[in-house]
Amino acid sequence: MRRVTATPARPDDGTATAGGRPEEGTLRTEFGFELPRGYVDASGTVHRSGVMRLATARDELVPLRDDRVRENAAYLSVVLISRVVVRLGTVEDVHPGVIEDLFASDLAFLQDFYRRINSEGHTRAQVTCPSCRTDFAVDLSGGGGRLGES
Numbered sequence: 001m002r003r004v005t006a007t008p009a010r011p012d013d014g015t016a017t018a019g020g021r022p023e024e025g026t027l028r029t030e031f032g033f034e035l036p037r038g039y040v041d042a043s044g045t046v047h048r049s050g051v052m053r054l055a056t057a058r059d060e061l062v063p064l065r066d067d068r069v070r071e072n073a074a075y076l077s078v079v080l081i082s083r084v085v086v087r088l089g090t091v092e093d094v095h096p097g098v099i100e101d102l103f104a105s106d107l108a109f110l111q112d113f114y115r116r117i118n119s120e121g122h123t124r125a126q127v128t129c130p131s132c133r134t135d136f137a138v139d140l141s142g143g144g145g146r147l148g149e150s
Contacts, residue, residue, distance in 0.1 A: 029054045030086060031117050035106045039088050039098065047089020052110070055118050059083045068096075081110050 030053045038048035063069050063079035078099045085094040099107065128135050 031113070033110075033113055035088075035102075036109055037103045037106050039091070039102055039106065041089075041091065045089070047091055050088040051086040052084050052113060052117065053086050055080070055084050055114070077107070077111055081107070081114060084114065085110065 030051050033050055033052060035048045035050065038046040040046050059080060062083070063076050066075070066079050068075045069079055075096075078096050082094055082096045082099045085099070086092075088094050088098065091098060099110075102110070127137075
């Protein structure tokens with residue numbers, strides 16, 4: 001697999017957002033996040049900080065061949081999120097079973113985070129206020145849509 005030079009994520013500060021801009025000439029491929037509640041592992045340890053990478057076309061296509069997804073389309077987001085979450089606290093082997101054990105609010109957070117980092121640059125429009133004539137950017141994504149859909 002070919003690697004791209006990337007700005008490293010800052011997973012422990014919980015402030016990385018999809019709107020953050022990397023230095024000129026670099027492509028940011030990993031983004032730190034902080035879960036609202038946290039993943040509780042088998043030993044009772046709570047893991048809140050993590051890193052999600054940008055999705056590839058393969059990440060969106062492979063889950064469509066998964067039997068669990070074929071039987072239940074809602075499972076698509078579980079498989080897809082498990083492919084792009086690089087680390088969750090000290091858990092580095094993030095698989096669908098880990099994502100299944102998240103609280104619903106944490107899964108919803110990761111689904112939204114996925115949408116934001118993977119649509120960056122495609123949902124912003126430069127607009128001008130008709131009253132004061134000030135230019136500013138507007139995010140047109142507004143959520144909506146299902147994970148894995150354009």
